[in-house]
Amino acid sequence: MTSILMLSAYRSDSHALWATSVQHHLTADWRCLELPGRHFRWRIRGNPLSWLPELHALLQDWQPQHILATSMVDLATIKGLFPALAKVPSSYYFHENQFAYPVSSGQHHSIDPQMVQMYGALAAERLLFNSMFNRDTFLAGVDELLQRLPDHVPEGISTLLQQRSACLPVPVAPIERRPHGARSRPLLLWNHRWEYDKRPDLFLQLLRQLQQRQQPVDVALLGGRSQSVNPALEIIRQEFSGWIVVDDYPDRSQYLHWLQQADLVFSCAEHEFQGVAMLEAVSAGALPVVPDALCYREQYPPQCRYPAGDMAAAAERIVAWQQLPIVDISNWLQPATGEMWRQWLAAIR
The missing domain is CATH 3.40.50.2000 (Glycogen Phosphorylase B;)
Structure with a gap:
């Protein structure tokens, strides 16, 4: 049985649904670390620090064969802090990407979240996106960011990341349709x-x-x-x-x-x-x-x-x-999405 370390640094509604459904539908030796879905700026930069005690304890007597981390996770830093994880193959899952996420009037503009996701993507062997829109805006955002950096920027980064990319929606269970009577208004x-x-x-x-x-x-x-x-x-x-x-x-x-x-x-x-x-x-x-x-x-x-x-x-x-x-919308729902995730599991074994 494949041992998988799941890291989800922002347990909000859709992230929670993803973590629960993937573990439920895929037979593996799962260990899951999560953090509450609040304090976004701290979560995306601070998750390696927040997980230091748990990861030290976990890796004392257990070693994953694969890491499945969301794009809120600073995967590059975690691999640097834990030598036991440095060479473990990883999949980086994008619920969203910070290149296409609107910033509210109460937030300050910063490239830190974008850099975390770009470094995390470079540290992973597989990039998984929940839609083509997500994938395409991430790759376009990486290109645009790299063009703004002053010097010593290697070429071909977005091409490399694209080659590692696949679309894999969050498994959504269909809801039974129930007929209802005629209404005077919808x-x-x-x-x-x-x-x-x-x-x-x-x-x-x-x-x-x-x-x-x-x-x-x-x-x-x-x-x-x-x-x-x-x-x-x-x-x-x-x-x-x-x-x-x-x-x-x-x-x-x-x-x-x-x-x-x-x-x-x-x-x-x-x-x-x-x-x-x-x-x-x-x-x-x-x-x-x-x-x-x-x-x-x-x-x-x-x-x-x-x-x-x-x-x-x-x-x-x-x-x-x-x-x-x-x-x-059957291609976006179970069982179609469940089969896509089973293919992912078979590929990482």
Whole structure:
């Protein structure tokens, strides 16, 4: 049985789903180290220090044959700190990449996260991306960064990294579709985090566009939220109280219930590398309305996509929602993705 050290330095929702599902579906001798999904800048730079005691203890009586680390992990530093890991073959898994991640107004610009990921990629034998969009923007970002560096920059780095790259989505379990009765108006689902990169301000604009077109909808407001209420959510609660049928971050069973009830699921995100929440909702029967950008171009047909940022065009898609096609996303779901991961395991043995 292959012994694998899994390192996940930022256990947020999609990272947790990935770590759990990969270990569940692949038979191996797993050891997993994780860190909480908070304090992003500290996590991406500090994880080798945070894991020093655990790795020292673990490697006293156990040696991995392979390392599977997320791109939040400073893999190059970890291999330098632990001679026992230096020559262990490694796969570097990109949930996201810092070259294509939008920076909020409260964050400072720094190339440190990008350098961590570039060095981590150079320290790994295999680079795994959850979408082609993720892979392509990472490689383009590496090229752009290297061109900005002043001197002594070797050629061919992005070509080398591309040769090590493959696309391997997070395994997403499909959700059973349940027919529901006819409604007087469609149920529109928002199941994203209420944070800047998901652009809830644009979602507010969409609802106003629908109101102008005299196209009321029922709205399910799900997704994670912080203690401080997002300003757009507060306004939506005030202006569209008569449209809201649920406004909660529910447990898994209730979450699945609302996904199975939804007619439409909407995104206006500024970044999305795989869009697990969208995939779950679409697998449950919701029709997607998404920007013509990001990973969505790989997943959904043109009829479901609107020009990014254009809420008038998005509203037109929703007004004519019954003309949207049923979408086949089976290649992004179990069992197809599980088989892809089994092939990865067979290749590293």
